Amino acid sequence: MLKGCFVFKPSPKKRRVSPKTADYFREGNNDSEDSGLRFATCQSLWKQIKSETEQIQEELNKQLFDNLVSFLRRSHSEFQEKTTEWTCQMKSSEIPTAALVLGVNVTDHDLTFKSLSEVLQNNITPYVALLQAKDCPGIKNLMQKLMGQLMNCYIDVDTSDEEDWVQVSQNRIRCSMASLISWYENITKKTDSETPSKKRTSSRHLQSPPVVVIFKDMESFTTKVLQDFLVISSQHIRELPLILIFGIATSPMIIHSLLPHSVSSLLCIELFQSLSCKEHLSTIIDKLLLTTQFAFKLSEKVLQVLINIFLYHDFSVQNFIKGFQLCIVEHFCSQPLSVLCCRLVEAKKRVNSLSHSQCENVRRLPSFRRYVESQVSEKQIALLTADNFLKEVIQKLLEDLHVYHENYVPVLRCLHVFTSSLPKYPLGKQIRELHCACLENRVWETEEYESSLQLARMLNKSDLVTMLQKCVEIFASSSGKEFDKVVEKLKEFLTQFQKLEVAGACQERGESVSSQKELQKKTDLYHLQKTLLELKESRRSKKLTKFEMLRFEVVDFIDNLVRNYLVPADHKTLHEIMYFNTASALREHLNAAPRIALHTALNNPYCYLKNQALKSDGGTISNKAPDICIVYKLHLECGRLINLVDWLEAFSTVVMAVEGPNAAASDQVDDIIHARFIRAVSELELLGFIKPSKQKTDHVARLTWGGC
C-alpha cells in the first residue's frame, strides 16, 4: 500500500435499511434498552440536521447562483440581439463562459453542481449537460457524452412521440456538431409551434433557450480535447447558442495555462467565486452546534477531531457533515441513555418510563456519581436506591442542562464579540475556537483568557460602545430568561458612555484652555517642566477616574458573565447523555492509517488473529505465525535489495526451529517449505512491499523504507 487513493466514504446507510440497523443498536449492548426508541430518535434527529444543512447550503449558494443566472440571461440576450448593427457584425462572436472558482474541496463540488444544474433547468434552459474529465479522454467521447445528455434531457421534458427519432440518431452514433445543431433546430422549431398547454412549461425558459455545458473539473481535462471542442463550437455559435461553465478548483489562471491565446480569445470569460469553504464551515458550526435546537452535542475532543480533519486534510464541508453524522450514529448506538437525548419536553416524558436497568446506567455515569457524592447522605441513599426519586432528580437535572445550554450560547457569542476584535486574537478569531476553549476547561483559568481581558481593558471607547451594542442585540434576541437584567445593565453602560462623551467633551475643552493659559503664564524652564509633569499626572489620574473606571466595570461585568455561564459541559451532571465524547472511535473511523494497520497486522498478528499461541512475541519471530508474517519480519532486516536464497534459508530456519534436530539435520530445504516461501513472497509482492529487480536476477527490491 504505497499510495492512497480517493476513498469516498460510503454514507452510513443506517437510516434506509431500518429493521436491520435497529438490530445493530440492540446488538451493541446486551441490556437492549430502548434500542428501538433510540434508533427512532437518531433517525429523526439526523433528518432534521440534514434538512437544516441543505437549507444552509442553499442559502449560501443563492448569491452565487443568482449571479450566474443573471450572467446567463444577459449573455443570451446579447446573443439574440446580434442583428444588423455594425459593431455586432464586426465583433467576433465569442462563447460566453463563466469561470466558476469553487475551491480545492473537490468532494463538495458534486452537490454544488447538482443544485446548480437544477437551478439552471428551472430558470434558464432545459438543456444542461454536465461533463467530467474522466468521461472525456478524447473529443469523440466528449461529443458522445454531450449529445447523450442533451438528448436525454429532451426526452425528459417531452414525452414519447419523438423517441424513435432520438433512438435512431443514437444508434447512428454520428456524434458531430452538425447533428447536434440539427437536433437543436428541430427542438426549437417544435417548441415554437407547440400547443399553448405546453407553452406554460417552457415559458419559464428563455426564447430559444441556450445550451449550457458545464465542465465539472476543468483542471483534469486535456488541452487537446478542450481546444478542439472550443474551436468547433465557436464556429457554430450562431446556430447553436452555447454557454460554457468551467468548474475550477484552483485558480482561474488555469484557463490561460490550459488554452493557448488563439483559443482563449474565442471565449468571453467572466469570473464567479463561490463562498470559501471555511466560511461555509463556520456557518454550519454556527447553525448546528451553537444552537439549542438540537439536543445532541459534540464534546471538545470530538469537535477538534472533525475540525482538524477539515483544516488539515480536505477542506470538505461534506466530509465534516458526514463525520457529524457518524458521531450521531455512534452516540445513539453506544450510549444507552441517549434515549434521553431529545427535546426537553419529550425527554421528561421518557424519564418516567425508564426501566430499572436504565436507572442503574444513570447511576453509573461518572458525572452523576460526582453529583451524588456532593449530596447529603440521606439523599445519597435515596438517589441510589429509589428509582422514582432518581427520575425526579433526573428531570430536574435535565432541565438544568437545558437552561445551561440556553445561556451558554449567547454568552459565548458575547465573549466572541470581545475577543474577535483584540489584536493577535489570544482566544482565537473564530467562534469555534472559543467554543472549543470553553468546552475544554474553565476558560477563565487559562492564560489566554487573562491576556485577552488585559487587552480588553485597553480598548478605545468607540470600539467598546459598538461591542456593547452588539452584545445587547445578542442577548435581546436570545431565548434565555435570565438575561433581562444583563441587557438592562449593558444599556446602562451605554448611556453612561454617552454621558461621559458629552461631559468629557466639555471638560476636555475647559482643561485644555486652562492649561494653555497656565503655560502662557509661566515661562521659565523649571516651572514649565514641573507644570507639564503635573499636567500629565493629573490627566492620567483623571482618565482613570472617568472613562477607565467604566471600562473596568464593563470588563469585570463580562468576566462575571463568563464565570457564571461558560462552565465547561463536562462539569455538568448528566452531560454524557447529550455529549458525544469518544474521540478515539471517531479518529479510528475517519483517519484511517493503512500503512500502520498493515504493519501491525504483519508484525504482530496477534493483534488481529487473537490466537494465544501468537501472543508471546517480543522481538523474536515465532514459527507459529502465518508464513507471510515470518517473511515480512525477515525482510524488515534486509537492505534495499534482498537475496532470495538467503531469505529462503532464513525462512526455513525459522519454520524448522521447533521441529527438532531431525529436521535440522537435512540440509536440503523441503519442497513444501519452498512452496510456502514462494507463496508468502508473492503475497508480499501483491501487497506492494517488494518487486522483482532487474539489477540482480536472484534479488528482489524493497519498496518501503518504513515499517521498522
Add this chain to the structure above:
Amino acid sequence: MPNLEHPAYPAATLLRLESLVPCRESQVSMLLSIFGERQQFTFPSIFIYGHTSSGKTYVMQTLLNTLQLPHVFVNCVEYFTSRLLLEEILIQLQNCSFETKHASHVLCDTFNDFVRMFKQAVTSQDLQDQTLYIVLDRAEQLREMEANILPAFLRLQELTDRNVTVVLLSEIVWELFRPSTGCFEPFTLYFPDYSIGHLQKILSHNHPPEYSADFYAAYINILLGVFYMVCRDLKELQHLAALNFSKYCEPVVRGEANERDTRKLWKNIEPHLKKAMQTVYLREISSSQWERLQRDDGEPGQLKGLSAHAHVELPYYSKFLLIAAYLASYNPVRTDKRFFLKHHGKIKKTNFMKKHEKTSNHLLGPKPFPLDRLLAILYSIVDNRVAPTANIFSQITSLVTLQLLSLVGHNDQLDGPRYKCTVSLDFIRAIARPQQESIDTF
C-alpha cells in the same frame, strides 16, 4: 496592382471578386490560372499554407462562391474522425447542386467505400464536365487520422478517375505532412502575412455607415499603432477595433471635437487602448465586461482580471505536501541529508553552496522524485508528528488531480510512483508565507 483577368469568367464577376479579396489579388490570380476553365482538369491536389488569419479560408470560400464553382468545404477539426469526414463530404456533395436536402444519411467506413460512393454521387449530380473542388480546412488534423487518408486525398483524381481537385488549407508547411512512405506531391502555394499597410487597408474597408471612411481609417491607424507590436491576427484586431470604436467617437458625439480633430481624438483614445491591451486582449476581463465598463465610464481597476485571483487556499497538510514536493523536485537528492536531518555531520561548504548550481536547479525545471522521499521531507518539515494516514495519501492524489503535482511515468500503482511538482516558486512562496517556511534557504 494586377487586375484579375481570365477568359473563362465574365469581367464583372472578376471585378466583384477583386473587391472582396483586398491584398490577395496575386494569390487569387495564381489560383485562377491553375484552375483554368471549368471543364479543364487541374492539379489533383493543391496545398495552401500561411500563418493564422492570412486569409486562406476566406479567399478560398469567396473564390469558389463568387465564381460558382462546385465545391465541398469541410473543416477537419470539426469532423474529427475519418468516417465523419468522409460522410460529411458525401453529404455535402449530395446537396451540392440540388436545393432539396436529402434526409438519407450515408454510411461510409473506409476510403474504398468513399471512392465508390463518390463516383456515384458525381454521376448523379451531373458534375462530370466540370472540376469539383474539395477543400479541407485545418488539414493538419488529417495526419492524426488513419495513415491512408492523407495520401488517398492527394491522389483522389487518379483514384476516382473524375475531374476533382483537393485543396488542403493548413497553418504549417508541407514538409511536416509528408508521410514516411512517400506520396503524391501537391502543388504548394504560400499565403504571406499581411503587412501593416495591408492590415490598415483591410480593416478600414468595413467602416461603420454613420462615419466617413477617412475618420475610421484614422482610428484604425491609431489602433494599429498600439496593437501591431503584439497582435497581427486580423480577426482579433477587427474585434478590438469594434470594441473600442465607441470610445473613440465619444468626443465627436459630445460635440467636443469634430471628425478632423485627430490629435484630440488620439489623446482621448490612446490610454484607453493601452489599457485594453493589458486586459481585454489577454482575456483578463471579457469583452462584454469591457463594453459595460465603457458604457458606465468606470475604471478598469475596479474589475480584477483572472490572474488577480491566483491565490489558492489549501488545507494545512496539502500546503506542506506541496512545499515538500517542491523541495524534492528542485533539490538534488544528496543535499537532503544536510537540509532535513538534525545531525548531519560536517558539511563541506565548497561542495554544494556553489551559486551557479543553485540557480541552475530552477532553470532546469522540476525533477521527478519517489513518493517515499516526498513523505520523508514532509515529516521533517512539519513540526509535529504526522501519521501516514489515508488522508495524507488521498491528498497527494487530489493534488495530482488539481494539476499541482504530476504523476511521472507509467502509473503502476504498486511500483513506487514518482511525481513532479508543477508549480512555480512564486506560488510556493505565497503558500509558504503563513507557514514561515523560508523556501529560499533551501
